[in-house]
Amino acid sequence: MIDTGLLVKNNGSSYVVESFSNGKCFTCKIKGRFRLNNIKTTNPLSVGDVVDFQCEENSENDSVIVKIHQRRNYIVRRSTNLSKEAHIIASNLDNVFLVISLSSPHTSYEFIDRFLVTCEVYKVPVIILLNKIDLVSDEMIEEFVAVYKKAGYQVVLCSATEEKGIDEINKLMEGKISLFSGNSGVGKSSIINAIAPELDLKVGDVSDHHNKGKHTTTFSQMFKLGEKSYLVDTPGIKGFGLIDLEREEVGRYFPDLFKYSKECRFNNCTHTHEPACEVREAVKRGDISTERYESYLKILDNGEDKYR
Numbered sequence: 521m522i523d524t525g526l527l528v529k530n531n532g533s534s535y536v537v538e539s540f541s542n543g544k545c546f547t548c549k550i551k552g553r554f555r556l557n558n559i560k561t562t563n564p565l566s567v568g569d570v571v572d573f574q575c576e577e578n579s580e581n582d583s584v585i586v587k588i589h590q591r592r593n594y595i596v597r598r599s600t601n602l603s604k605e606a607h608i609i610a611s612n613l614d615n616v617f618l619v620i621s622l623s624s625p626h627t628s629y630e631f632i633d634r635f636l637v638t639c640e641v642y643k644v645p646v647i648i649l650l651n652k653i654d655l656v657s658d659e660m661i662e663e664f665v666a667v668y669k670k671a672g673y674q675v676v677l678c679s680a681t682e683e684k685g686i687d688e689i690n691k692l693m694e695g696k697i698s699l700f701s702g703n704s705g706v707g708k709s710s711i712i713n714a715i716a717p718e719l720d721l722k723v724g725d726v727s728d729h730h731n732k733g734k735h736t737t738t739f740s741q742m743f744k745l746g747e748k749s750y751l752v753d754t755p756g757i758k759g760f761g762l763i764d765l766e767r768e769e770v771g772r773y774f775p776d777l778f779k780y781s782k783e784c785r786f787n788n789c790t791h792t793h794e795p796a797c798e799v800r801e802a803v804k805r806g807d808i809s810t811e812r813y814e815s816y817l818k819i820l821d822n823g824e825d826k827y828r
C-alpha cells in the first residue's frame with residue numbers, strides 16, 4: 521500500500537519516514553530520480569520532506585519512497601567551492617534557529633550574514649540564538665544584539681549549560697518544525713538537550729572543536745517533541761557558498777539595506793561607489809550598522825563562488 525509521511529532521518533543509503541496515518545517509522549530506499557524546484561542538489565531528499573512511500577502491511581523495512589511532495593521552503597548550502605550543486609540541509613521549516621557564540625568558538629559577522637541572506641532567499645523565518653552568554657561580558661552581548669536588532673532580527677540570549685533562555689526557546693518552538701544550525705561547537709545539541717533531556721544527544725568536548733573538521737553531530741535528524749512540534753539537529757557548518765545570486769541582487773536580501781536602497785538614485789545601485797546612494801548615507805548616520813554593511817561588501821566581493 522501507499523502511505524504518506526515525514527522524512528525524519530537520512531542514513532545516507534536509506535531514509536526513515538514517519539507515517540502520517542499511524543505514526544510508525546519506516547526505513548525506506550528511493551526509487552527513480554527526484555528533482556524539485558529546478559535546483560541541482562547532491563541529496564535528492566532531506567529531512568522535513570513529505571513523501572509517499574510504498575510499504576508492506578507488517579514490515580517496517582524494505583519500503584520504497586515513490587514521490588516527494590512540493591517543498592514549502594528549504595535551506596541549502598553549496599556542497600563544495602567548485603560545485604554548482606547545492607546540499608539541502610532541511611525542508612518545510614517553520615523556524616530556523618541560527619545558533620552562534622561570541623567565544624569558543626567565535627562566530628563571525630560574515631558567517632551570520634551569509635546565513636541570514638540564505639534564509640531571506642529561501643523565505644525561511646530565522647531567529648538568532650546567542651548561546652554561551654555565560655562566557656562573555658554584558659558589553660559584548662549588548663553590542664552584538666544592537667547590530668541585529670537594528671537589522672530587524674530577533675535575538676534570543678541563552679546558555680545551554682546554565683539553562684538560561686530555554687523557556688523562551690521552548691515557546692518559540694510550540695507547534696512548529698524548527699531547525700538548529702550554526703558552526704560546530706556553538707552548542708546546538710546542548711541547547712536541544714536542555715529543551716528535551718530525553719533525547720540525550722551527543723555533545724562535543726570544547727577542546728575537540730579547536731581541531732578543524734571535528735563534528736560531534738554528523739547527520740541531520742528530526743525529533744518529535746509534541747503533537748506538532750519537531751526539531752532538527754544538524755551537523756555544524758563551516759561556511760556557505762551563496763547560490764544563484766547576482767551582484768545587484770545581494771542587497772535585496774539585507775532587509776536593513778533594502779529599506780534605504782529604494783531611495784538610491786539608481787535602481788541598480790550596488791551601494792559601493794554610486795552617487796546619491798542612500799544606503800551609504802544611512803551607514804554614515806548610523807542607521808545601518810557598519811558590521812552589516814561590511815558583510816554586504818564582502819559577499820559582493822567574493823562573488824558567488826566563495827565558499828568558507
Ligand SMILES: Nc1nc2c(ncn2[C@@H]2O[C@H](COP(=O)(O)OP(=O)(O)OP(=O)(O)O)[C@@H](O)[C@H]2O)c(=O)[nH]1
Nearest residue numbers: 652679680705707708709710723724726736737756
Ligand atoms: N560555557 C558554555 N559551554 C557550552 C554552552 N553550550 C554548549 N557548551 C559546550 O560547548 C561544547 C559543544 O557543544 P555541542 O552541543 O556539542 O555543540 P554543537 O553545536 O552541537 O556541535 P556539532 O555537533 O559539532 O555541530 C560542549 O562542550 C558543551 O558543553 C553554554 O551555554 N556555555
Ligand SMILES: [Mg+2]
Nearest residue numbers: 708709736737
Ligand atoms: Mg551537535
Ligand SMILES: [Zn+2]
Nearest residue numbers: 784789791797
Ligand atoms: Zn545605493
